[in-house]
Amino acid sequence: MEILYGLCILLVLTAGILFVFKELSSGGGYGPSPFKRRRFLMDSNAEYGLFKVLVELYGDKYYIFPQVHYSHLLETSKADWREFRRLMSRIDRKSADFVLCNKDDVSPQLIIELDGPTHAHPRTKDRDEFIDAALNGTGLPILHIPVGPYTPESIKKAVDGALSEK
Numbered sequence: 001m002e003i004l005y006g007l008c009i010l011l012v013l014t015a016g017i018l019f020v021f022k023e024l025s026s027g028g029g030y031g032p033s034p035f036k037r038r039r040f041l042m043d044s045n046a047e048y049g050l051f052k053v054l055v056e057l058y059g060d061k062y063y064i065f066p067q068v069h070y071s072h073l074l075e076t077s078k079a080d081w082r083e084f085r086r087l088m089s090r091i092d093r094k095s096a097d098f099v100l101c102n103k104d105d106v107s108p109q110l111i112i113e114l115d116g117p118t119h120a121h122p123r124t125k126d127r128d129e130f131i132d133a134a135l136n137g138t139g140l141p142i143l144h145i146p147v148g149p150y151t152p153e154s155i156k157k158a159v160d161g162a163l164s165e166k
Contacts, residue, residue: 041066046147047097050114053152062100069095073108074134108140110162116147141165
């Protein structure tokens with residue numbers, strides 16, 4: 001009986017070692033990547049166009065970061081973990097189109113949302129209203145710019161106005 005017990009242990013150990021070697025040699029067992037590289041960081045030509053204007057107008061004074069997750073901009077002081085998770089889940093996976101940050105300490109100064117046609121959809125409106133309410137009172141202003149024809153001058157006027165309201 002002891003020999004049979006020893007053989008079972010040896011068999012289990014051998015199977016475990018073979019499994020580990022197989023996983024290590026196959027790169028973790030994930031196989032071919034289910035992902036592909038995105039060609040561009042921006043979601044649209046409109047975002048890229050606004051990014052270029054923002055860099056031209058404000059690149060000397062601010063860092064301009066695209067696609068910043070709101071969980072990097074907001075936090076909650078709620079102590080109860082359930083309430084914390086509930087609140088954070090409302091901002092997880094949501095990102096600001098652009099954030100202007102102070103060059104001295106990389107502190108966020110202004111959030112800019114480029115509002116395209118999808119912002120007329122009820123779910124997107126609800127999301128925008130929630131984000132605006134979450135930002136209200138934090139001292140971090142948000143500026144909504146509708147997609148459409150604009151000039152660098154009109155962007156400068158809107159951004160300067162939002163920054164002066166801080």
